[in-house]
Amino acid sequence: MNLFDGNDWPRVLLPLPVVLPLFAAGLTLALARRPRAQRTISVTALSIVVAATIAMLVLTDRGNGTYSIAVGGWPSRLGIPLVADRLSTLMLVVSSVVTLAVLLYSLAQGVADGEEGTPVSIYHPTYLVLSAGVSNAFLSGDLFNLYVGFEILLAASYILLTLGGTKARVRAGTTYVVVSLLSSMVFLTAIALVYMATGTVNMAELSVRLREVDPDVQLVLHLLLLVGFGIKAAVFPLSAWLPDSYPTAPAPVTAVFAGLLTKVGVYAIIRTETLLFPGGQAGDLLLWVALATMVVGILGAVAQNDVKRLLSFTLVSHIGYMVFGIALGTAAGLSGAVFYVAHHITVQTTLFLVTGLVERYAGSTSLDALGSLAKRTPVLAVLFFVPAMNLAGIPPFSGFLGKLGLLQAGVDVGTWPAYVLVAGGVVTSLLTLYAIAKVWNRAFWQEPQEHTDRDEVAGLATATQIGVRTPLGMLAPTAALVVVGVGITVIAGPLFGISDRAAQDLLDRSPYVDTVLQGGASGGATEVPR
Amino acid sequence: MNPVVIALCLGMLTVAALLALLRVAKGPTMLDRVIALDVIVAVVVIGLCVEAAANRHATTLPVIVVLALVGFVGSVSVARYASKESDEERGKR
Amino acid sequence: MLTLLLVHAVAAVFAVPLVRWLDRRAFTLLALAPAATTVWAAFQGPAVLRGETPEVVVPWVPSLGAELAFRLDPLSWVLTLLVGGVGALVLFYCGSYFHAKDPGSARFAAVLTAFTGAMTGLVLADDLVQLYVFWELTTVFSYLLIGYDAHKRSARRAATQALVVTTFGGLAMLVGLIVIGQRAGTYRFSEVLENFPTGPAVTVAVVLLLVGAISKSALVPFHFWLPAAMAAPTPVSAYLHAAAMVKAGIYLVARFAPVGAQLPEWQTTVLVLGLTTMVLGGYRSLRQHDVKLLLAFGTVSQLGFLTVLVGAGTAAATTAGIALLVAHATFKSALFLVVGIVDHQTGTRDLRELSGLGRRMPLLAVVGTVAAASMAGVPVAAGFVAKEAAYAAFLHDPVVLGVLVLGSVLTAAYSARFVWGTFWRKAGVPDTTATPPSAGFVAAPLVLAAVTLLAGPLAPLVDRPAALVAHDLPGEAEHLALWHGFSLPLLLTVVTFALAAVLVVAKERVEGLQARGPAVPGADRGYRRTVRAVDRIAVEVTGATQRGSLPIYLASILLVVVAVPGGALLWTRPWPSDVVLYDNVGQVLVGIVVVTAAVLTVRARRRLRAVMLAGVTGYGVTLLFVLHAGPDLALTQALAETITLVVFVLALRRLPPFFSSRPLVGTRWVRIAIGVAVGTCTSLFALVASGARVAVPVSIDLPDLAYSFGGGKNVVNVTLVDARAWDTMGEISVLLVAATGVASLVFRRRMGSIDQAFAAHTDPQQQDAPQRSRAQSWLPAGSTVDPERRSVVFEVVTRLTFHAILVLSVYLVFSGHNQPGGGFAGGLVAGLALVVRYLAGGRYEFNTAVPINAGWLLGSGLFLSAGTGLVGILIGQDVLQTAIIQFDVVLLGHVKLVTSLFFDVGVYLLVVGLVVDVIRSLGAEVDRQIEEEVSR
Amino acid sequence: MNAKVLSLRERVSLPMLVWLVVLWLLLWGDLSWANVLSGTLLALLVTIVLPLPTVSFGVRIRPVRIVLLLGRFLVDLFAASAQVAWLAVRPGRQPRNSVVRVPLHSGSDLFVTMTAELVSLVPGSVVVEIGAPSARGGQGSIYIHALGVDSAEGRERTRREVLLTERRLMRTFATPQAYAEYLDRCRADGSDALCGGNRP
Amino acid sequence: MDWGTVGTVVGSAALLLGCLLTLVAAIGLLRLSDVLARMHTTAKPQVLGVVLSLVAVAIALQRTTDVATLVAIAAFQLLTVPVAAHMVGRAAYRTGQVDASMLDHDDLAEKLAEEERSGG
Amino acid sequence: MSPNLTLVVISGVLVACGVSLLLERTLTRVIVGVVLLGNGINILFLVASGRPGRAPILSGGTTAETMSDPLPQAMVLTAIVITLGMVAFVLALAYRSWQIDGHDEVQDDVEDRRIVRRAELDETSASYDDDTHETSDEEGEGISR
């Protein structure tokens, strides 16, 4: 039968990004002893997912912008609706592409380093489950199922973070796991409270019912949800866990975490602010949170002496940009935020992958141990410089465009807090450049110097042989991601078009609500004339 | 069933549970605790019986079945790994 | 015009291979790119001079107003010529400047070419965003160019300094541009300028633009980066720091002058900073010994001069500005190139060491002198014409005029100092030995010198575009020409030279004076202080916020919970109208026990004690579930609680029985305080939330559909395996992952062994397991347990109950759809059966009991559950849609099969897999590790 | 050991199958062909997939005696419960106890187990150790912790009761020749006064 | 009085007795001196107490289905409780957690001592 | 819907106790804390499901109106199972960290402590190359090609 006749495609495509990876995960685990089979299965599965998500994005954007199905053909208010709108599909595309690239990278690394620290038979299923969890979070139209989605990706991330069970990873893993457990608890509490007040966890239904709830109670629920998501998105003061957790993991793991996981939190915040609690009661609060996140984060980066950690701090800092856009609450702001998310996922992942290559090459990521890489390995130098400048918001890269959009939105709003945020954003951008330049100076230009006080650096340096050739299998996906990052600049026009339309849909919630509430009962998707 | 009877039963069970709980807390040895835990499980089972008898429904029978199994496994697993404990260890809370 | 940029881009990309291939000769080839620009501009000349403005617009990001819009108006035309021409010459010059096989030269060539491209784009930009794009690009490229000698600390630092300072200005400018763009409703340069918005915001924006301009053009107080940037190779200085990049600021000022000059803020900023810079630069320049630095400070001075001229916003001043722009670009580049040659041939730039070069390289000396003369404003050279015009433009303003004269005096003086210092023979200094440069090497400066010399007599050529630029500016500009007759400007020129002569003659005394004179406050030191301060603040803030302690992180999160939602609650106090004390007395009684147990748990100092007390709360909660009519909950809770207890016992058996004693009792009270606060908040939240219930729960429609659509009587179970099967699928994948995680942590050897965790029944030691034989074995491997732990009673009972428990577990799965039970409960019960086997017979017994691979169980479980979803899709149903199949069978009667059962079976398998995995890891493998350590 | 893989014949044992099917029926609570069939299939499945070594139970069922046994057991249960309850709540000094060794004569794990079970079920006595009979060929013995037994005659009484329990069990379940062997052991042990009596 | 009332009365009695036994057990658990002594008391609620309350439930429900299940539960209890008691008691003895001062006489001690001598 | 005070209080206490255990350094305590928290939150869902009715099983004339709200029950079931998995994993983590350094106390982050120390000593960051006190390039010394 034709999977794509008329509006039947959502029935097929929407579940795919979740079901297929899980299916593959089961398969790969059952085949724990056949690494090659595992490799084939997971690569195939994720490739199909990439194709599916791209198709979804195109069909959604070309079509009526929002599609929904209810799992098991139940009425969506009783069952669990999966919703594809421009926002979620865009997120899905970016995340699936990044996930695939990182998988390829990690496979190459595994091959090169003889499965160093990445036990394959665990790695594949876990990684697949992670990607399923991320997709689920983006697709779910049900608050409790969103929680489940979070749990899926978190559980997987716990395992990936502690792979190999070395001292450092167990320590970092513990911090990460416990904080995440707490955040889940907060989220779960919020869900219970929401159900108390409304008697539903269906997000579309909620956006209708919450309006009738006593505004004071609304505020409490609203803020509690924001706290829960804020931890995941790592906004100040809920962000301190992140830089302690990510850097110790294997490079590809760090990369995919840095790129994706926090963004899922940001995504949830967007939904909270637009679908569940429109009207921005928390707008001003978020503005200041955004400022604090940007500034404290980037100051943290300036103070660091290790590339991975430094990047982790820039990660936190730049979450601030997205929150800034959300907090503005205008179409322009949201659009900028959405675009920035897409940009940041790609670039942050790329940078961590490159750092992984650097670590493989030089045996360390400490600025004291690194040096004159520009001379020793020009390829890595270029691969680092481009995304680094992109991150620092140097034009014409996507980072600049995202920032431009956000600043324009801020100036449009024109209130004094907005201008303060604009200033903060500019300062952050300058300090980011400064931090990046620091890395470039010390790691790529300056000669490496002897540092006796850095014992663990020495340990690292001896861990892997220095100056090893970077296998093409790792180089290619990284380069590909660099190109994608630059490519965003080229296709920025249409991309911003999508994010603009996404922002529009988010602000007038009717497309989402109507589609979901009318959908499902018959199974399949239902058109809502716009 | 007569509410007075139910009230009496519940009262006795509660006191029993609290006393057993005290033993779980005091120990001194792991085995004392596991014994006390067994009593608590028994209290739960009997409590379920009281509830079932009072409301004349069988929905909780599976729960009772399982709990009957549970007490056994719990205490055996602790007994299996019981280790020699010095007296001053027992002293501590 | 886009093509020009593409040419540069391509050239830049291919520069590296080209240099690898042709070595230095490649530069000549690359020079063609800017040369092409020049030629193209030259051909556009007539049109432009006719007042046409060729345009090209390529859309880019419409929603940001960002597009590639190029526009060639007179100002752009002039600058394009300069940028292209000088660029071409410098690139050509590089061919001789770099030593053969210089490893860095390839990178350098690429970046320099890219830079010329960026510069061209900058001066052609007709879109504010695009302007900023190329502006920043020039910054980045200059960073790379200045840092050419990356191994030198001074080079790295200068590069960073230039980067940070100019980016700072650039970002300020960006904000300015955005404000203007948003207010004007367009980012098209020409349109913005036509109807320029007004208002305080715009005023601020204009000032921000100036910040960008002066930082880029190294005006006070940002001037310091330019001299430091002299660490760059001389061609860079000649191009970036004389002709091109530093002119970007001037260009911006010139662009906005027509609108900006209306604002007093603009006027003051431009005049004050410009004049200060002009004087300060000249003053500094006079005391330099490094001739390159002398030129650098000279440049600073001239940039100040230029700013004043193009920023004044009068026709006359602007005309003069254009003239000086051209003049300066030509003579200063020439001079830098000359210094480059000198340096290249002699190896020094210190005028105290240089002597008698004039005789050794006469051609070079001539070139240098001519260029210097133009700089000094000696008649017939371009510099002269420009200065005359400048004087003329400010006749109405004696103060400015006076300062201009002073600046020009200094200029003339350091020009002289340059010529003297570089080429003259000095008393007591031995003649510098040096080989004369090749003709090709001198060619570039020669051309530039020629241009600067001829531009004087041919001034009218420059006059036309200048006039066009100044066209609709206030005031009258007299035409640029060599000779205006005897006029005040001419007189001033004479004065200028007279004073300059004095300075030159009395140079020793002047130097002495400067040495004793007040050291001008070092803006550079200010910059460093700032950077250091930023770093310190960063350390302080990070040290304060990033404590690295998990408890602190958790505490801060919890405090946020208390402060933010809790604060909001206490602020608004939407207490519920009424509450129920309890639904039945049971809740209260159980509550007492649970609460007591919970409190005791907190006080526990023994691991297992805490665990058991927590277990008590768990069983209490089981009862609460029953009292709330949730048999499925109670069932699962009881089982989960027990499995948890077993896992605790297994995992903790090796850990010390006591928690390590607490360091601080004080922090303990803090912990408890936070706990109480959070607990209270939670309760209050619950009160207000349920008080605010607005509608009947959606689940009111669930039961009927559960039977009609889901085909089951147990609504909860139907919800789990059908209506919300999506949740369940996710949740079992969580279990799967958790199981793999446990294995990966306990089987800490390499992958192979973790596979064993899943493969496990082929335990290598299985065969050589200890044998303590008995006549009759009740359990296959019972005989492997040491008698200490062995009990025949236990074995016999296990033997009798094992299969029974399994039957029970299966029963729970199948009855689950209509009664309490289901996949989870069933799986956990089966798990308990296996636990019993393990406890009774040890790890060998367990491995014989479970000949199946845990990974296989887990995997196939998820495979089955997710598979049912996929199948659903493929056969044209909704994902995880349930079918109810009913049929009659002889003897068996009516059979009703609900397909969601398969899903539940998947769940069952997976849960069993989890238990197997846990026992195999925390049970069997840990046993093995213990035995290993004992045997060691 | 798993080294030797059990054959299908070894895996399936009739009494076990019956017991499982009965349980299955008990659980479902209605006796239908469907249940019998599914129960049998399930029983076969679990016993074949997760096998346990077959053991010769060597028992014979005597319904009447079973009833008697149960009755006797209940009486003991109530009586002992009352005793222990009194010990537990009575004011004043703590009861003193003994660990008593009782030699058994059944010569089979199953009967030892049953004895131990019955003894343990009755409050006031817990089996703390079992000298397994077939361990050293010779006859086995169980060690009982008796609550509130603080005299030689008390201990004697305990032994007596345990031996009586064993005897009742043997009478109820033992096959004739197993019973005969049992009696021989008793005589050998010289405690046939307890075990005595003629064959069932 | 009819069978229904008889049932109710018997059932109530059974329940009360079961609960009482449990209470007594808990008291003993708290009062008695050492592990084994305490264990004796706990055998009761689990056996007699539970069985009694199961009887009560059976009387209350009176459906063969449920009665069957209850019988199964009782059987399971009778089978497993002694094992648990035995395992715990034995562990208590083996790990020297028995208060020797409360032992009037100990046959097992001699056996173990002899095992020691035979170097077991 | 009027909330059940008893349940609310119970869950509050459980959360309070869970939290104060969560804030401990010993991983085992943390896990126990998580267990308590989990139980507390599950009770919140009971509160959310309103007054108890009959078991949500369509037999013996039980109807949608007379039964307890089944939806929260389903959610709690999911939550219970997820918590179970997480506890198992974190216990393995505790075991592993005991294997590594003999206890299950959560250590502080080394890099962070370094920076904290620098902050206390008022030092600059390790990656900052300090040139504030050197002779400035203003006068051009130290410039060479």
Ligand code: NA
């Ligand atoms: Na400090």
Ligand code: NA
């Ligand atoms: Na300080």
